[in-house]
Amino acid sequence: MFRVLLFFSIFPFISLIDIKNFIPFGLEHNDKIFEKEITNITDPISISVRYSFFNTYYDTIRISSNGLIVFGNNSCLLSFKTSDQHPFDDLVCIAPYWIDTNLTYDTVSNIFYREILLKTEPNTLYDITKILRNGFPKLAAQRMLWAFVITWYELPDNKNDINRNTYQVILTTNGFYSFSLFTYHQLQWSQGLSGNHAQIGFNAGDQINYYRLKRSLSPEIINIVNESNIGIPGQFIFHTTGNISDVQCETSTGLQISPFRGSIYGGYEIRLHGICFNQSHYEIHIDDHLVDDCRILNSLYIVCTMPMLMDSGKIKIELFNQETKELIDSTDFLAHVPEDHGELILSNYINLTQQIADPNNDELILHFQSNSITQKYLFRIIIYDYATQLSSDNQTLYNRTRQRIDLGLGYLNLSAINNLTIRYDTIFSVTTDPTDRVHALQISFEIEQTKGWLRSALFVGAKIFTAATTLNAAYCPAWLLMQSDPLKYIEQVPVCPCQVPIEPWLDEYMGFRIDEGCDARKPIEETCAYHKSARGCYRKRSDTSWAGAQCCYDEQGKFIEHGKDGAGTLDVISPDANSWYGKSLNFFGHFFSDFLSYWSCCRSLLISETLCKAYYDYRPAGRCENMEIESIEKHGDPYFVTLNGSSYTFQGQGEYTLLSLPEFNGQEVQIRLASNDENVNKTVGIVAFVIGFLKDKKRVQFELFPTHQHLEIRIDTRLIDLPHEEFGVSVLIYEDEYVKIKRKVNGAFKISFPGSHFRFRATIRPNYDFFDLETLLEREKFNKLSTPSYGLLGDLHGLMYPNGTRILINESNENTLFEYGQSWGVSRNTSLFYYLNDDINHQFSFFEQNLEETNKMTLVQSNCNNDLLQEQEQEHCTQETSHIDSNELNEENSHDLYRSDQHHWESLTVTIAADVIPQKKSNSAIHYTYSYSNLFILFLYFFL
Numbered sequence: 001m002f003r004v005l006l007f008f009s010i011f012p013f014i015s016l017i018d019i020k021n022f023i024p025f026g027l028e029h030n031d032k033i034f035e036k037e038i039t040n041i042t043d044p045i046s047i048s049v050r051y052s053f054f055n056t057y058y059d060t061i062r063i064s065s066n067g068l069i070v071f072g073n074n075s076c077l078l079s080f081k082t083s084d085q086h087p088f089d090d091l092v093c094i095a096p097y098w099i100d101t102n103l104t105y106d107t108v109s110n111i112f113y114r115e116i117l118l119k120t121e122p123n124t125l126y127d128i129t130k131i132l133r134n135g136f137p138k139l140a141a142q143r144m145l146w147a148f149v150i151t152w153y154e155l156p157d158n159k160n161d162i163n164r165n166t167y168q169v170i171l172t173t174n175g176f177y178s179f180s181l182f183t184y185h186q187l188q189w190s191q192g193l194s195g196n197h198a199q200i201g202f203n204a205g206d207q208i209n210y211y212r213l214k215r216s217l218s219p220e221i222i223n224i225v226n227e228s229n230i231g232i233p234g235q236f237i238f239h240t241t242g243n244i245s246d247v248q249c250e251t252s253t254g255l256q257i258s259p260f261r262g263s264i265y266g267g268y269e270i271r272l273h274g275i276c277f278n279q280s281h282y283e284i285h286i287d288d289h290l291v292d293d294c295r296i297l298n299s300l301y302i303v304c305t306m307p308m309l310m311d312s313g314k315i316k317i318e319l320f321n322q323e324t325k326e327l328i329d330s331t332d333f334l335a336h337v338p339e340d341h342g343e344l345i346l347s348n349y350i351n352l353t354q355q356i357a358d359p360n361n362d363e364l365i366l367h368f369q370s371n372s373i374t375q376k377y378l379f380r381i382i383i384y385d386y387a388t389q390l391s392s393d394n395q396t397l398y399n400r401t402r403q404r405i406d407l408g409l410g411y412l413n414l415s416a417i418n419n420l421t422i423r424y425d426t427i428f429s430v431t432t433d434p435t436d437r438v439h440a441l442q443i444s445f446e447i448e449q450t451k452g453w454l455r456s457a458l459f460v461g462a463k464i465f466t467a468a469t470t471l472n473a474a475y476c477p478a479w480l481l482m483q484s485d486p487l488k489y490i491e492q493v494p495v496c497p498c499q500v501p502i503e504p505w506l507d508e509y510m511g512f513r514i515d516e517g518c519d520a521r522k523p524i525e526e527t528c529a530y531h532k533s534a535r536g537c538y539r540k541r542s543d544t545s546w547a548g549a550q551c552c553y554d555e556q557g558k559f560i561e562h563g564k565d566g567a568g569t570l571d572v573i574s575p576d577a578n579s580w581y582g583k584s585l586n587f588f589g590h591f592f593s594d595f596l597s598y599w600s601c602c603r604s605l606l607i608s609e610t611l612c613k614a615y616y617d618y619r620p621a622g623r624c625e626n627m628e629i630e631s632i633e634k635h636g637d638p639y640f641v642t643l644n645g646s647s648y649t650f651q652g653q654g655e656y657t658l659l660s661l662p663e664f665n666g667q668e669v670q671i672r673l674a675s676n677d678e679n680v681n682k683t684v685g686i687v688a689f690v691i692g693f694l695k696d697k698k699r700v701q702f703e704l705f706p707t708h709q710h711l712e713i714r715i716d717t718r719l720i721d722l723p724h725e726e727f728g729v730s731v732l733i734y735e736d737e738y739v740k741i742k743r744k745v746n747g748a749f750k751i752s753f754p755g756s757h758f759r760f761r762a763t764i765r766p767n768y769d770f771f772d773l774e775t776l777l778e779r780e781k782f783n784k785l786s787t788p789s790y791g792l793l794g795d796l797h798g799l800m801y802p803n804g805t806r807i808l809i810n811e812s813n814e815n816t817l818f819e820y821g822q823s824w825g826v827s828r829n830t831s832l833f834y835y836l837n838d839d840i841n842h843q844f845s846f847f848e849q850n851l852e853e854t855n856k857m858t859l860v861q862s863n864c865n866n867d868l869l870q871e872q873e874q875e876h877c878t879q880e881t882s883h884i885d886s887n888e889l890n891e892e893n894s895h896d897l898y899r900s901d902q903h904h905w906e907s908l909t910v911t912i913a914a915d916v917i918p919q920k921k922s923n924s925a926i927h928y929t930y931s932y933s934n935l936f937i938l939f940l941y942f943f944l
């Protein structure tokens with residue numbers, strides 16, 4: 001061992017290999033080296049953030065060879081002895097392994113350190129965030145923006161230098177919260193030159209506040225290499241923002257799952273948290289099935305691999321006591337079928353997906369595209385086989401099975417392969433399968449995962465149905481017997497527009513999306529095989545049932561009403577129907593109801609005119625109506641186009657009600673207006689907005705962090721992962737029974753709400769400073785609404801103050817309009833926004849009872865943020881009163897007030913140096929959080 005170490009000292013930096021659970025370190029990772037021959041503590045090192053430690057911010061640190069990190073410019077005399085115990089005066093420090101040692105002549109040891117910036121090491125920060133979530137699941141919605149890593153490598157015992165200690169410390173912060181992460185790889189000695197054993201802890205330097213690990217100052221301290229507060233031997237995480245807090249398992253939310261949404265194919269890691277897992281055995285049921293692939297990581301987490309799920313939609317996750325079988329807690333998971341973009345990979349995609357294969361007669365032949373995607377990536381082919389039978393007695397699906405088949409071919413260069421034949425009997429037993437058994441084969445093409453990417457976006461798939469020819473032929477007569485009057489479905493489905501735009505044909509029009517089987521954007525010979533006289537079709541599902549409309553159009557974009565060769569057909573179960581309403585229909589609902597029936601009645605060997613005609617009678621084309629083009633209202637330029645079509649300028653800064661429909665499920669849109677940082681073209685725009693339903697307490701929030709070129713989307717308080725997009729396709733970001741968010745190819749986000757007449761389109765400006773927010777509304781329907789609307793957009797008659805007083809835009813001057821805008825400011829109580837630093841207060845109320853009793857600990861009574869908040873609030877309330885008294889609310893004054901307020905806060909909160917800003921990358925795979933939302937909370941008080 002010693003020889004090897006000597007060898008290292010000759011080539012000290014080439015051979016440092018990965019150490020388990022360490023962030024990569026060493027000269028090849030651009031670490032700096034501590035000059036141990038010259039000194040035993042570094043000069044103050046300036047860091048790019050202000051790191052919060054015991055409620056005080058520090059922007060310099062010093063690293064000592066004695067295993068200390070010292071904040072600020074303290075004299076540091078104490079750092080050379082370890083006889084004293086915490087708490088100390090003077091010394092503000094983190095002590096990962098404080099021990100007195102002399103490294104001057106040691107040739108083996110080294111102390112490495114470096115600052116980790118978003119710009120240079122986004123993946124490292126991503127990894128650190130992941131480790132952190134192990135200890136603070138409550139902060140799963142936070143991402144770290146900065147870190148500093150220090151590696152004490154092979155430090156010798158001065159009495160016997162065969163004994164060596166190696167450990168790593170990471171300081172990290174997201175701007176609000178700061179954490180220390182200690183990883184002990186090897187501890188072989190604990191007694192320093194003075195005879196004292198090492199200490200581990202934190203000291204605030206005020207002689208009151210400190211935190212010390214209980215094994216400190218005893219020989220057992222070296223045992224921590226096998227201990228942990230997060231279940232990973234040798235690893236400890238502490239929250240150091242205010243008072244030091246240990247990890248915490250109990251939260252107010254009950255059982256939670258992260259991620260809370262994922263593909264039904266499973267195979268990815270999920271974590272249960274939110275309650276303390278103190279028993280050694282639990283039973284976990286997912287969708288009523290026992291999962292055997294779980295382990296208790298620590299008292300905070302149970303980690304499972306998501307099994308392949310039978311259905312999409314809301315999936316029940318239950319935690320049982322293994323012995324008593326009692327239900328401890330449960331939560332929901334949202335499973336979705338990844339979007340099908342098989343056409344990117346398969347040249348015979350339409351042939352495969354628009355037909356039914358007979359596994360007895362056909363082979364599954366995949367023809368691959370040779371394009372930039374198949375040339376650039378290697379793909380692994382996985383088949384997810386869902387199978388079932390439909391009982392003709394009770395009309396239910398039975399004998400449902402699922403299986404995942406890896407073809408075992410590894411990662412393939414599909415562009416070089418050209419085609420691949422897969423025999424059905426390699427997937428399921430064709431010969432013993434009952435003849436009425438149907439398979440839905442999800443052929444998925446998976447790219448090798450790149451670190452930090454979200455896997456969901458890397459699936460492209462194709463869905464292929466198989467059914468024996470005999471079933472296909474026999475199905476129609478039985479199906480016809482089950483049918484009822486289609487009128488009731490026609491009434492449920494959306495009415496088609498009578499005319500659609502054709503120059504160009506759109507992928508989506510008034511909420512109807514283009515039908516992949518008859519897509520007018522493609523050459524006619526490649527599409528519309530089943531609607532021969534149509535040029536393009538659109539589909540939209542009902543908001544209230546499973547049914548959906550299919551609307552087909554001729555060359556001129558005119559609705560085709562009749563004719564089995566052109567017109568669309570009603571879907572009693574839309575392919576887009578998800579299971580918010582029920583279960584068991586995901587793959588097979590549309591198939592049995594509308595697809596197999598068509599094939600059996602109109603395409604099978606036994607076809608007769610009569611059967612096919614009967615099919616069309618039960619699946620008519622539906623109705624169309626002339627719709628007034630949707631109005632698009634664009635806001636935040638800072639022009640606001642009102643609901644009655646006027647526009648005005650409003651340059652307020654703060655949070656405002658844009659639109660409120662109290663009687664319409666209480667839907668409300670609030671925006672946050674702020675100015676950009678540019679000195680020359682300084683302008684006000686929308687930096688965040690939230691759309692919520694007051695009744696259901698559901699909300700969707702979009703928030704921009706211009707400094708980091710970063711967007712965050714939240715559903716309620718939960719952060720939605722934005723999948724990496726590489727293929728130039730639109731991506732469904734999120735969907736549940738309330739809201740659907742889609743990212744279009746051009747980067748715009750479409751936000752729609754089933755049952756609402758409003759849809760929204762949000763576009764991020766090229767500078768990444770503001771949103772353009774557009775409201776799309778079905779004018780006709782809106783005009784019929786009896787309920788009034790409120791807010792910056794007014795109502796159908798113009799603008800109205802909250803107290804009911806009306807003003808006329810063209811007769812109002814700038815000041816009046818400004819006053820009008822301000823009157824719609826939201827207060828802390830009416831705000832729908834989620835504020836990042838809300839968590840921190842939550843956090844503080846919890847940690848007291850979660851500390852180990854043996855860890856002596858004192859608390860600072862109030863945290864500095866709160867104190868300041870109150871102070872500011874009062875100051876501003878006074879200001880506000882004086883404005884009203886003198887009756888001269890004046891734009892200039894308010895803005896000066898705002899600005900000084902902002903500056904004040906900027907100096908208090910963390911400022912991240914400009915060079916931390918990542919290069920603008922619209923496709924950035926990893927997104928980081930930095931919030932200045934506290935600016936806005938404060939700011940609200942003086943505009944109320």
Ligand SMILES: *[C@@H]1O[C@H](CO)[C@@H](O)[C@H](O)[C@H]1NC(C)=O
Nearest residue numbers: 039040041080100101102103
């Ligand atoms: C650390 O360095 C200072 C200044 O060179 C010296 O006075 C002190 O004795 C050193 N302490 C140890 C423990 O090496």
Ligand SMILES: *[C@@H]1O[C@H](CO)[C@@H](O)[C@H](O)[C@H]1NC(C)=O
Nearest residue numbers: 038039040101102103104105
């Ligand atoms: C470290 O030890 C060496 C002797 O091994 C001694 O000469 C030197 O002064 C010590 N350094 C400090 C800073 O005490």
Ligand SMILES: *[C@@H]1O[C@H](CO)[C@@H](O)[C@H](O)[C@H]1NC(C)=O
Nearest residue numbers: 346347348349350351352367
């Ligand atoms: C798709 O099917 C049609 C008709 O069955 C055939 O003419 C065409 O060549 C097929 N295309 C591919 C790519 O297999």
Ligand SMILES: *[C@@H]1O[C@H](CO)[C@@H](O)[C@H](O)[C@H]1NC(C)=O
Nearest residue numbers: 391392393394395396398399
């Ligand atoms: C429906 O019928 C099938 C067999 O035809 C049977 O296996 C299944 O249990 C039945 N389901 C219900 C709900 O009765």
Ligand SMILES: *[C@@H]1O[C@H](CO)[C@@H](O)[C@H](O)[C@H]1NC(C)=O
Nearest residue numbers: 387389399401432433434437
């Ligand atoms: C259920 O499916 C299996 C194949 O997965 C088949 O062997 C069995 O016969 C089916 N059961 C019935 C009642 O059809």
